[in-house]
Amino acid sequence: MERLGLVLKRAEQALIAEKTRVLQESHLTVPQYAVLLVLLHTPKASAAQLARACLVTPQTMATVLSNLEGKGLIERAGSPLHQRVRVAQLTTKGTDLVRRADPAVLAVERRLAAAFTADEREAFTEHLERAIATLTPRQHRDGPTHQPGGEQP
Template sequence: MSTTAPELNGRLGHLLKHAQARLAALNAEALEPFGISGRELAVLLVIAGQDAPSQARVAGRLGVDRTTMVAFLDTLEGKGLLARRPDPGDRRRNVVVLTDHGTDTLRRATAASDEAERRFLAPLTGADAATFRSALTAVASYDGPA
């Protein structure tokens, strides 16, 4: 960012854009050996965090439409990371579960992604990194007046 126009250095949108781009690059590099993207890691994390969720529930948790969710699941299923099965309680819907390979990949990819985040936050002290995360969480989840 040192080659950026000095007038932009204090602009929040500019800073967030460049910070996100740096984190995305670090994360992509960390996840490359596992053959998944950051968005695919998010899908796996949501699936692992629930007891056999439906496709619709996973889409809702991620805030993506059904068509996008189906594409993600098709890709991850093609990689052998998850399986879709009829819901035993309601055969009209499918549930998604991680395969053994998916569980192992999730564990290792999460560790690699965590390391990428540590590298991203390296310029900050531990306390500053925690404050940064807390501040981003507050801003991202704020639903007050515009």
């Protein structure tokens, strides 16, 4: 019998690989796309907020933001609430790009969802949520659950 964790990891890798493939035309990585999508729905966010929403480390987010800023897709400015915090927001170029890229990623999500009946999707989601709850320490369960990309992985 195959280990459940390995099956979950293979499914995640297959999903990320397919998203990576469809994002090539937009010259975006999956983490870059995720940040742009979060910023599309949350116009200004700090690096810490984005790291939590995109499920990456603060160090990874710093690199992603630097790359997006270098491409002219986001701009960062000081927060009006906290002197030491900088917030990111989309540029017009970033908004246009994420709106063009999103349909391809949504198509991947829909293709995955279509492999299951409505009842299977509901049960699958419930099982994954139970796995998350089982493996997540209580103090971390109250964090953000937003997943970029619509019907999400």
